[in-house]
Amino acid sequence: MKVLIIEDEEHAASHLINLLRVIEPDVEVTGVIDNTEEAAEFLETQPPADLIFLDIHLSDGLSFTIFDHIRVDIPVIFTTAYDEYAIRAFELNSVDYLLKPVNKERLQTAVGKYRRLEQRNGREINKQLLGRLTELMKEGRSYRQSFLVPFRDRLLPVPTVDFAWFELSNGVVRGMKFDSKMLTMEERSLDELSEVLDPKLFYRANRQFLVNREAIREIAYFFNGRLYLKVVPSPEEKILISRAKAAIFREWMSG
Incomplete structure (x- = not known):
């Protein structure tokens, strides 16, 4: 059995591989x-x-968006840190999920389910599960309306919509406001920010930038099929969308 593991936590990927080699x-x-x-x-x-193990949250965004634009005829087993009660709401007979931390018994059950389904059409399996996942993540979800930002000897409340973009630079997350004031955030990573920001308003352009759609003034074609986002205020570094994510971004902008 050939498996592809899509996981941004190194220890979680290693743990999964070790368990797979046992069973x-x-x-x-x-x-x-x-x-x-x-x-x-x-x-x-x-x-x-033959099979993909896919973590829902990766370093540059939600992983199941991959399948919106790329044809994948391979069954998927999701790995996730979501609450077990919520997961049961979308568990299907066709594929399975693994709640982190993964244990041997649960992995055996998931692989066994795959074995029983491997003759079926993988794309239809993925389509059903991804649709249910999307519904689940939209149900009752609320997003951060403001941030408390350190400033000298105090904390300042700043509405989320006041931020044009966020960047990760030298391990520090900073937010640029529309009034061109740069603030250092308490959050330690863009992953952490992505969890609490409305995905309809903010887009994870790459590992370095999260962008407010209201800040985007122009989209230019760049080398090797990439897109260059011209935003206001303008950052020192170019905000680039990779060729692989260009179609996903264009659909997001059109939404």
Whole structure:
């Protein structure tokens, strides 16, 4: 059995591989990928695996958006840190999920379910599960309306909509406001911010930038099929969308 693991936590990926080798000694791991951009490119260009283990949250956004634009005829088993009660709401007979931390018994059950389904059409399996996941994540979800930002000897409340973009630079997350004031955030990563920001308003352009759609003034074509976002206020570094994510971004902007 050939498996592809899409997971941004190194220890979680290693743990999963070790368990797989215990229950499936002949398993072949065709790749371990930690972001949606590389995953999309891999799935487009490399020989297919039999099964994908896919973490929902990756370093550059929600992983199941990959399948909105790339044809994947491979069954998926999701791994997630979501609450078990919520997960049961979308568990299907066709594929399975693994709640982190993954244990051997649960993995055996998931692989067993895949074995019983491997003759079925993988794309239809993915379509059903992804649709249910999307519904679940929209139900009752609320997003951060403001942030408390450190400023000298106090904290300032700043409405979320006042931020044009966020950047990660030298391990520090900073937010640029529309009035051109740069603030250092308490959040330690863009992943942490992505969890609380409305995905209809903010887009994870790449590993370095999260962008408010209201800040985007122009989208220019760049080298190798990439897109260059011209935003106001303008950052020192160019905000680039990779070729693999260009179609997803254009659909987001049109939404």
